[in-house]
Amino acid sequence: MTAITPTLDLRRYVGRWTLRTAGHAGRFSFLILDLIRGILEWRIWLPRTIEQTLAVGYGSLFIVLLVAGFAGAVTSLQTGYQFTGQLPLYVAGGVIVESMILELGPVLTGLILAGRIGARYAAELGSMRVTEQIDALESLGRSPITHLLLPRILAGVLAIPALVMLANVMGIVVGYVTATSSLGLTYADFEYGARYFFKPLDLWYSLIKSYAFALSVTVIPCYIGYNTQQGAEGVGRATTQAVVAASVTILLLDTILTKLILGAQ
Amino acid sequence: MIELRNVSKRFLDNVVLDGVNFVVHRGETVALLGPSGVGKSVLLKHVIGLIKPDSGEVFVDGLSVPTLGRRELSELRSRIGYVFQNGALFDSMDVFENIRLGITNEEQYGDEQYCEERVRECLRLVNLQPDVGHKLPAELSGGMRKRVGIARAIAGKPTYLLYDEPTSGLDPVNADVIDALIERLQQEIGVTSVVVTHDVRGSFRVADRIALLWQAKIRAVGTGEEILASKDPAVQQFLERDFEMAVIQADGGGSGGGERGGGAS
Numbered sequence: 247m248t249a250i251t252p253t254l255d256l257r258r259y260v261g262r263w264t265l266r267t268a269g270h271a272g273r274f275s276f277l278i279l280d281l282i283r284g285i286l287e288w289r290i291w292l293p294r295t296i297e298q299t300l301a302v303g304y305g306s307l308f309i310v311l312l313v314a315g316f317a318g319a320v321t322s323l324q325t326g327y328q329f330t331g332q333l334p335l336y337v338a339g340g341v342i343v344e345s346m347i348l349e350l351g352p353v354l355t356g357l358i359l360a361g362r363i364g365a366r367y368a369a370e371l372g373s374m375r376v377t378e379q380i381d382a383l384e385s386l387g388r389s390p391i392t393h394l395l396l397p398r399i400l401a402g403v404l405a406i407p408a409l410v411m412l413a414n415v416m417g418i419v420v421g422y423v424t425a426t427s428s429l430g431l432t433y434a435d436f437e438y439g440a441r442y443f444f445k446p447l448d449l450w451y452s453l454i455k456s457y458a459f460a461l462s463v464t465v466i467p468c469y470i471g472y473n474t475q476q477g478a479e480g481v482g483r484a485t486t487q488a489v490v491a492a493s494v495t496i497l498l499l500d501t502i503l504t505k506l507i508l509g510a511q
Numbered sequence: 512m513i514e515l516r517n518v519s520k521r522f523l524d525n526v527v528l529d530g531v532n533f534v535v536h537r538g539e540t541v542a543l544l545g546p547s548g549v550g551k552s553v554l555l556k557h558v559i560g561l562i563k564p565d566s567g568e569v570f571v572d573g574l575s576v577p578t579l580g581r582r583e584l585s586e587l588r589s590r591i592g593y594v595f596q597n598g599a600l601f602d603s604m605d606v607f608e609n610i611r612l613g614i615t616n617e618e619q620y621g622d623e624q625y626c627e628e629r630v631r632e633c634l635r636l637v638n639l640q641p642d643v644g645h646k647l648p649a650e651l652s653g654g655m656r657k658r659v660g661i662a663r664a665i666a667g668k669p670t671y672l673l674y675d676e677p678t679s680g681l682d683p684v685n686a687d688v689i690d691a692l693i694e695r696l697q698q699e700i701g702v703t704s705v706v707v708t709h710d711v712r713g714s715f716r717v718a719d720r721i722a723l724l725w726q727a728k729i730r731a732v733g734t735g736e737e738i739l740a741s742k743d744p745a746v747q748q749f750l751e752r753d754f755e756m757a758v759i760q761a762d763g764g765g766s767g768g769g770e771r772g773g774g775a776s
Contacts, residue, residue, distance in 0.1 A: 383598075388585075
């Protein structure tokens with residue numbers, strides 16, 4: 247008897263997990279289809295998208311620039327620590343620019359925004375779900391997809407790549423300033439190093455990553471928030487899940503895109 | 512006409528509706544009585560397609576609600592006003608915008624002057640001053656929130672009004688105000704209404720017919736007199752319990768209570 251019970255428990259656990267995963271896959275697929283269908287109803291989502299874009303863009307600008315600035319300064323100092331005396335100083339220019347554009351700008355911005363925008367979207371939609379505001383919208387014959395989800399997702403897709411580009415610039419500028427003051431790097435050396443290592447593909451790579459991260463930071467939290475259940479506790483759980491899921495997806499996509507785009511070079 | 516035929520619904524192991532048959536004829540007001548948590552709101556949400564039955568059929572104006580496509584369902588919902596238990600007002604919008612969203616005709620919704628007049632008219636119908644329109648839902652009392660919820664539900668000039676516990680959580684004076692409002696709306700705009708409630712006295716006041724949902728089934732349906740004359744022990748138990756509440760309140764024991772009890776006679 248004691249041998250049977252754990253087996254049954256395991257089967258039940260696996261069964262429930264499979265059903266839950268299949269349920270999520272189905273709901274997520276339908277959500278994506280509804281989002282694509284909803285694009286045609288631009289009269290509804292366009293004004294709300296502009297509102298959301300301004301809120302997301304301006305609201306996140308300070309923290310994104312702050313983090314990018316620190317990332318640029320630390321990259322500069324660590325480059326100095328590792329390379330001084332072994333490699334020509336202009337290499338620092340290349341390392342700072344490439345690190346910011348290829349990795350730190352998009353990934354750090356993505357992770358910061360997973361916390362800031364992802365948590366906000368999941369909490370907003372989750373609260374609306376548990377207080378029946380989403381049901382109320384549906385009862386009025388209006389689609390929550392075009393009124394609530396699409397404007398949020400499109401706002402992220404518009405604002406996040408712009409924020410990533412600004413983060414890249416901020417990181418490079420602060421990195422350069424730090425390098426000149428602590429390593430004695432001249433502007434000519436910095437520019438030479440930056441140009442020596444830079445390829446136009448790097449900028450495309452940064453932009454492609456930023457769009458992929460923008461979708462992770464918006465679509466996943468919107469899905470989780472939209473399907474929130476069980477009151478205030480459910481909203482808290484949805485918010486945490488949204489941030490974790492968006493962050494993990496960013497890291498996963500970072501690896502996949504690096505392999506696909508840079509690994510093929 | 513609203514018609515539920517043999518509708519069953521369960522959530523996990525909890526059977527909420529078990530072969531429910533329920534009809535509401537055009538122009539009448541039916542109160543759906545039953546203890547808290549018995550599934551009255553679930554039944555009401557079937558009518559507007561927010562919940563689909565596990566089995567059975569739901570018809571509104573001859574249309575099978577669970578099988579309607581997105582557009583047809585949206586069109587049907589524009590003819591039904593739904594008053595949510597806690598108002599379900601959109602907390603990021605002021606009262607004016609909340610009520611305006613209830614205008615389901617897109618042409619009228621886009622006409623600023625029409626919206627201004629219609630919102631003012633709806634506020635008048637629910638006994639609220641026009642200046643309430645500038646307030647946010649968080650600035651309103653519970654009773655005002657319920658009335659704004661009703662104003663939003665009638666803004667689209669629906670042919671059906673579904674009230675989900677319109678007087679729950681209100682003191683007796685405010686509950687009477689809402690009951691009087693339901694009666695007056697019935698006379699002024701002549702809608703077909705379903706009032707879900709566990710308030711016996713209020714239901715006898717507003718309804719042409721009363722139905723009792725008891726242990727997942729419709730236990731009794733009839734006019735107030737027929738329900739009072741019923742020999743069914745479940746009906747008598749429900750009416751007597753409510754009568755006892757009224758006695759407690761009359762003795763002063765329940766005067767500060769949030770929810771209202773009332774004599775059935």
